[in-house]
Amino acid sequence: MDVDRREFLTLVGCSALALSAGALLGAKPTLSWAATTDDLGRATNLDTLYAAVERIVPHADPELKELARQTARAIAMRAQSDPALRQTVEQVVGELDERAQKTYNRPFAKLIAEQQIIIMEQIQSSRAFQHLVNQVLADYYDKPQVWHALGYPGPVNDHEHMEGGYLARGYDKLDW
Amino acid sequence: MAKFPLDEPVDVCVIGTGAGGGNVIRQLCTAGVKVVALEAGPRFDPHKDFVNNEWVMFKKTAWLDRVLGDGADQTGLPIWLAKGVGGTTIHWAGASLRLQAHEFKTKTVYGNIDGANLEDWPLTLDELLPYYEKAERYMGVAGRVQPAPIGNTNFLVMKKGADKLGLDAHPGTMAINARGPYDGRPQCMQCGFCFQGCTPMAKWSTLYEAIPKAEATGNLDLRTHAMALRIETDGSGKAKSVIYATPDGQHHEQRARVVVVACNSIQTPRLLLNSASSQFPHGLANGSGQVGKNYTRHLTASVYAIFPKPVHAYKGITMMGIIENYAGHDPAARGFAGGFYFETIMLGPAFLSVFVTPGPDTSTADARAAWGEPLKNLMENYTHVAGMWIVGEDLPTPGKFVSLHPTQKDQYGMPVPVVTVNDHPNDKAMRKFAWERGRDIFEAAGAVKVYYTPPYPATHNLGTCRMGADPSSSVVNAYGQAHEVKNLFIADGSVFTTSAAENPTLTISALAIRQAEHIIDKMKRREL
Ligand SMILES: Cc1cc2nc3c(=O)[nH]c(=O)nc-3n(C[C@H](O)[C@H](O)[C@H](O)COP(=O)(O)OP(=O)(O)OC[C@H]3O[C@@H](n4cnc5c(N)ncnc54)[C@H](O)[C@@H]3O)c2cc1C
Numbered sequence: 140m141d142v143d144r145r146e147f148l149t150l151v152g153c154s155a156l157a158l159s160a161g162a163l164l165g166a167k168p169t170l171s172w173a174a175t176t177d178d179l180g181r182a183t184n185l186d187t188l189y190a191a192v193e194r195i196v197p198h199a200d201p202e203l204k205e206l207a208r209q210t211a212r213a214i215a216m217r218a219q220s221d222p223a224l225r226q227t228v229e230q231v232v233g234e235l236d237e238r239a240q241k242t243y244n245r246p247f248a249k250l251i252a253e254q255q256i257i258i259m260e261q262i263q264s265s266r267a268f269q270h271l272v273n274q275v276l277a278d279y280y281d282k283p284q285v286w287h288a289l290g291y292p293g294p295v296n297d298h299e300h301m302e303g304g305y306l307a308r309g310y311d312k313l314d315w
Numbered sequence: 316m317a318k319f320p321l322d323e324p325v326d327v328c329v330i331g332t333g334a335g336g337g338n339v340i341r342q343l344c345t346a347g348v349k350v351v352a353l354e355a356g357p358r359f360d361p362h363k364d365f366v367n368n369e370w371v372m373f374k375k376t377a378w379l380d381r382v383l384g385d386g387a388d389q390t391g392l393p394i395w396l397a398k399g400v401g402g403t404t405i406h407w408a409g410a411s412l413r414l415q416a417h418e419f420k421t422k423t424v425y426g427n428i429d430g431a432n433l434e435d436w437p438l439t440l441d442e443l444l445p446y447y448e449k450a451e452r453y454m455g456v457a458g459r460v461q462p463a464p465i466g467n468t469n470f471l472v473m474k475k476g477a478d479k480l481g482l483d484a485h486p487g488t489m490a491i492n493a494r495g496p497y498d499g500r501p502q503c504m505q506c507g508f509c510f511q512g513c514t515p516m517a518k519w520s521t522l523y524e525a526i527p528k529a530e531a532t533g534n535l536d537l538r539t540h541a542m543a544l545r546i547e548t549d550g551s552g553k554a555k556s557v558i559y560a561t562p563d564g565q566h567h568e569q570r571a572r573v574v575v576v577a578c579n580s581i582q583t584p585r586l587l588l589n590s591a592s593s594q595f596p597h598g599l600a601n602g603s604g605q606v607g608k609n610y611t612r613h614l615t616a617s618v619y620a621i622f623p624k625p626v627h628a629y630k631g632i633t634m635m636g637i638i639e640n641y642a643g644h645d646p647a648a649r650g651f652a653g654g655f656y657f658e659t660i661m662l663g664p665a666f667l668s669v670f671v672t673p674g675p676d677t678s679t680a681d682a683r684a685a686w687g688e689p690l691k692n693l694m695e696n697y698t699h700v701a702g703m704w705i706v707g708e709d710l711p712t713p714g715k716f717v718s719l720h721p722t723q724k725d726q727y728g729m730p731v732p733v734v735t736v737n738d739h740p741n742d743k744a745m746r747k748f749a750w751e752r753g754r755d756i757f758e759a760a761g762a763v764k765v766y767y768t769p770p771y772p773a774t775h776n777l778g779t780c781r782m783g784a785d786p787s788s789s790v791v792n793a794y795g796q797a798h799e800v801k802n803l804f805i806a807d808g809s810v811f812t813t814s815a816a817e818n819p820t821l822t823i824s825a826l827a828i829r830q831a832e833h834i835i836d837k838m839k840r841r842e843l
Contacts, residue, residue, distance in 0.1 A: 195686040273677065296514055
């Protein structure tokens, strides 16, 4: 369990993670969640959250997978200071683990992808699950590394980006 | 820019500096009228504050004070409006369409539609035409006073499908310097961030067109971070002053000969309802009971599609392409009243992921967000996606309105607005028809997968202080002057009698210019 705890501490210590500005506004990372909660339970939950996020944005590319873990960490961290988000995460994660145990006798994170999807489909209509999806998407697809992997160049023409627009770069050219 | 003493009355106090307010302010100040403008938000510098990022700009410039939603067809986030000098013209896309003649007379032309509260405008297209022309000149509308935009890749896909079906896709009329500089502002660089605020200022906004022109006259005292809370009246029932709050928590009173409210179709009725007094027990200018009623937000929806080959639709002027074939009123052929347009649209990955196949946070309560493989398929095809927005006329009904929450208050102690939306069957029929025609267009262009996207948070907010000839069924007259309060004017989208199908800002601007000329004339003649 120490490993998982260390992971949590690293995540808290490293506040400069490439987190989305949108998702993180107002978040003040503190140790409270990790430090005051039972290691075993919480660590399992974090793994569950990782697994759920990976299934929500299931891109196969290894870099994109790692970025999904960053999103899970960002959400876990923000949940520490955002009670509504915390409730959402705890509800979804609790529900996934409970159903995983009941159906497959294993924690959610230890299931194979196909099983995880079956469990997630059972709760996908709940408000909490929908809210979690929204939070994951808002964070994950706001990452420049994700944009680049998808072929989207991102910002081109503001005070930090001087590429200029697409006036001379094919805004009016469709080659089919 | 002028600074007038806080305790002295001014000629005109204008509340809000967006499309409506900005146009009124420019006209009044350049005619020598002294104006105090109250703007709830800050003043952004496009060069420094505008960045090419969807969430960053949304968080920075959107109206994020609480606005609650209610009703079966309301979205999790009810509105997308901006807070700051320039109002929602910071974020707008620039599509600048004139209303069609028949849309000023829907009650007459559409006839009685069950459950709809149609009225004719107290104004015709002919009367508004000279003001459309003025507005188009100020705004630099490409396709009217400047060369039309050139088609971007998103448009070329739309056109491919339209051509196959015998529809006419062409560049729309856009308030963007599409082909060269105009009015001291540079040519558009085609960066594709119209919705995020235009860094080079090639897209028209009152922030850097109307407001600086007004300031240059020395007749404008623009107060930012000034949130109007109430309008006070005198014994004779005329507007006397505006009470506003500043960030230090202080309340101030600005007296004025004339008050112009231009806070948009959510905040204007809120302000009037919050200005109830013993003399105006149901809210200021609300003897008709129509303040907050007849809310419309346009019939909106979108169609997105994945194509076998790359599109890169995020490049260039977002909303430059249009199909007008369905804009007319043809109930016999289509089974619903009113018309709609297809306009090109594209979002960055951040917004695309939450808006194209949305869940209840960004759409209606019954919406379920895509995740897993379906989401991955959409996002990994990002560069192969094209999109069209559907914008059409939605009907005013008793089920669409803005009201004050009975108990919840905002940071100023002002009751929070609630926006209720229940679509009329005509709205649903039009949306279904439009989705299907959109699918036809994209399939004709070779789409491999088509998405029917439901409405986004409302960007076109209209109708809540409707204009009309009859004081018992409307709030203002054809000049936006309150029937009940002679020196109170409303200059924003809330005066629309009915929504019409067209993007509203050109019409808001034309009406505001017309109103300002009327105020100037009446002031000269001492009738105000
Ligand atoms: C993403 C997006 C794209 C759009 N694209 C188009 C388009 O292509 N074509 C088109 O025609 N329209 C478009 N629109 C809509 C257009 O922006 C609005 O129709 C228009 O700006 C509305 O003008 P308004 O004067 O009614 O209100 P606003 O422009 O919203 O101005 C209201 C102002 O009042 C201020 N205010 C509010 N309450 C108070 C108060 N109590 N005290 C002081 N100040 C207050 C606000 O801060 C704001 O500055 C778009 C909108 C969005 C969000």
